[in-house]
Amino acid sequence: xxxxxxxxxxxxxxLIVFTHTRHxxxxxxxxxxxxxxxxxxTMVLSIISGYLYWSISRNKKKLFEKKVKSLLVPxxxxxxxxxxxxxxxxxxxxxxxxxxxxxxxxLLTEGLLSLNSPPVNPPTxxxxxxxxxxxxxxxxxxxxxxxxxxxxxxxxxxKLILRYDVLIAFIxxxxxxxxxxxxxxxxxxIISIALLxxxxxxxxxxxxxxxxxxxxxxxxxxxxxxxxxxxxxxxxLLHLYHSPVIVILYxxxxxxxxxxxxxxxxxxxxxxxxxxxxxxxxxxxxxxxxLSGGR
Numbered sequence: 001x002x003x004x005x006x007x008x009x010x011x012x013x014x015l016i017v018f019t020h021t022r023h024x025x026x027x028x029x030x031x032x033x034x035x036x037x038x039x040x041x042t043m044v045l046s047i048i049s050g051y052l053y054w055s056i057s058r059n060k061k062k063l064f065e066k067k068v069k070s071l072l073v074p075x076x077x078x079x080x081x082x083x084x085x086x087x088x089x090x091x092x093x094x095x096x097x098x099x100x101x102x103x104x105x106x107l108l109t110e111g112l113l114s115l116n117s118p119p120v121n122p123p124t125x126x127x128x129x130x131x132x133x134x135x136x137x138x139x140x141x142x143x144x145x146x147x148x149x150x151x152x153x154x155x156x157x158x159k160l161i162l163r164y165d166v167l168i169a170f171i172x173x174x175x176x177x178x179x180x181x182x183x184x185x186x187x188x189x190i191i192s193i194a195l196l197x198x199x200x201x202x203x204x205x206x207x208x209x210x211x212x213x214x215x216x217x218x219x220x221x222x223x224x225x226x227x228x229x230x231x232x233x234x235x236x237l238l239h240l241y242h243s244p245v246i247v248i249l250y251x252x253x254x255x256x257x258x259x260x261x262x263x264x265x266x267x268x269x270x271x272x273x274x275x276x277x278x279x280x281x282x283x284x285x286x287x288x289x290x291l292s293g294g295r
Contacts, residue, residue, distance in 0.1 A: 003228035004221045009048055010235045014272070015041035016123055017242045021267040022250045023260060034264060042126055043169045043214035045239075049130055050173025051218070053137065055180065064138045064147075070293030071131040075124050077291060078240040079112050082121045085244065097247055115158025123243050129166045169214060176218065184223055191216055233295035234279040240291070241278060242271040 019038035025031040057063055089095045090103065101111050101120060111120035118125035132154070139147040154160055161167055176183050183190060198212040246267050253270075257263045282288040289295065 003226060004224045005048055005052075006231050006235070007228050008044060008217065008221050010231045010238075012041035012044040012048075013235045013239045013242075014268075016045075016239065017246075017268055017271050020123060020243045020246055021264045022246065022254075023264050025260070025264075030261065030264075040210050040213045040217070042163075042166065043210045044217055045126065046130070046166045046169030047173035047176070047214050047218045049133075050170035050175075051177045051222075052173075053134070053170070054174035054177035058137070058141065063142075064134065064144065067131060067134045070295070071127050071134070074236070074240060074291060074293045075119075075127045075131065076112070078124050078127075078244075079114075079119045079121045082244050083107060083111055085248070086120065095251070109158075113158075114162065115154070116162075118162065121240070121243055123239060125162050126166060127240070129161050129163055130170070132161055133167055133170050165211070169211060172211065172215065173218070176215075176222075180222075183219060187219060187223070190219055194219070233282065233289070233292045234276060236292045236295050237279050237282070238272065238275040241275050245271045245274045 015038040017038075018034040021034060023034070025034065057066075060066070086097050086107075087103075089097050098120075100117070101107055107120065109115050110117050113119075114125060114128050119128065132150075135147045135150050138144045139151065151160065194212045194215045198209055198216070201209040201212060249270055250267065253263060253266060257266060278291070282291055
């Protein structure tokens, strides 16, 4: 994978870490930085996924099987691990770490299977939705009707896709890949038009502005060439496990740190650090690369 896309993906995931920190900020510049800007990260990841699918992986053999290994398995491991920790925390230590779910069947139907809402490890909803996008692509482009055994039950018992903006951004990424030559040729024009729409949507339709920010970010770096370390595995583990790290550490951190700004910053730093330790662990013991889908 191009190093510029690797770096952009790492930046996007790091932004997502911001919005899962625990804090009491409800307005102001700091709130905008840690809550509003991070929403662009998911759109950037979606565009990257669509671009890579259309330009690289769509014609590969056994793509669905590879996506099960790289998306579905890590998703289930990440959420099953959190469920185990939540159960131990509640029934052994008497601490309820759940804030959306209950200790009943929904811990399975929503916490793990995510039929109607984000799973117990919230950021992994993106992995869930991207996997379903690949399932739809497998059905539409490869006529693999076995995918209906996934699509129909999920659509009947829950929501096929939790966030349709992920699907839209994925399609945008695929569109960029299809017309990549023209994107490069008219790069400045595309960025200028996207900036214009960004201003208009930011004023009248703020929710849609994230699409144009993601487009500008991706198009701006897509043809840059520079050397950068391989961070695909780390980015993925950070996406999967930063939220559990923050949930575990926050009760302790909040006892010793009273400055609200520093409390947020230290949550981000420790999430980055502990996920990096997990990454090093998976490099040393190859079997555990299953946690990052073999990355």
